[in-house]
Amino acid sequence: MPTDPTLLPILLVPDLRLRAKARPVGQGDADAVRALAPRMLASMYKAPGIGLAAPQVGELLRLVVVDLQPEDKPAPLVLVNPEIVAASTELATREEGCLSLPGQYADVTRPARVKLRYLDLEGAKREIEAEGLLATCLQHEVDHLNGVLFVDHISALKRNMLLRKLAKELKARGWE
Numbered sequence: 001m002p003t004d005p006t007l008l009p010i011l012l013v014p015d016l017r018l019r020a021k022a023r024p025v026g027q028g029d030a031d032a033v034r035a036l037a038p039r040m041l042a043s044m045y046k047a048p049g050i051g052l053a054a055p056q057v058g059e060l061l062r063l064v065v066v067d068l069q070p071e072d073k074p075a076p077l078v079l080v081n082p083e084i085v086a087a088s089t090e091l092a093t094r095e096e097g098c099l100s101l102p103g104q105y106a107d108v109t110r111p112a113r114v115k116l117r118y119l120d121l122e123g124a125k126r127e128i129e130a131e132g133l134l135a136t137c138l139q140h141e142v143d144h145l146n147g148v149l150f151v152d153h154i155s156a157l158k159r160n161m162l163l164r165k166l167a168k169e170l171k172a173r174g175w176e
């Protein structure tokens, strides 16, 4: 079966583009974002994942897609220039994974609730208040826009173990 041309390859650690700070989407990026967002959603659903940030597909733009219920009725969210404008003092710990570190998981502690401001695909200002998995996912995605990965939130010992395990597994995969 031919591969879907809309799908974008997802960059893996240690690709340096995952460590760059993405630039804000501007007026001149409207066409690029309209083309990119559906391709990011398709790539996220295919993976499968519940979120994807543009730097993960090599586009250093502040653009994120999220869908927490890909199994069920799809509910895609596209966030342009998302900003966390408030975070709860209450924290929550959840196991996180990342499509850029396939097969690696760790418990990460973050604010339990967040409020984000962003622009939708039409350029309208929006706000979203999130808790639970959505709050975790949105923080994880905004981190990507700043070159931050979930492993940056865990101890150096756990991080190094996980990164070595990833390198070993990717090397083995390359030989398949």
Ligand code: GNR
Residues within 6 Å of the ligand: 048, 049, 050, 051, 052, 053, 056, 095, 096, 097, 098, 099, 100, 136, 137, 140, 141, 144
């Ligand atoms: O698919 C994903 N699942 C996930 C699980 C817990 C916390 C965060 C995530 S995001 C991740 C997809 C991804 O890498 N987004 O950047």
Ligand code: NI
Residues within 6 Å of the ligand: 097, 098, 099, 100, 140, 144
């Ligand atoms: Ni990720």
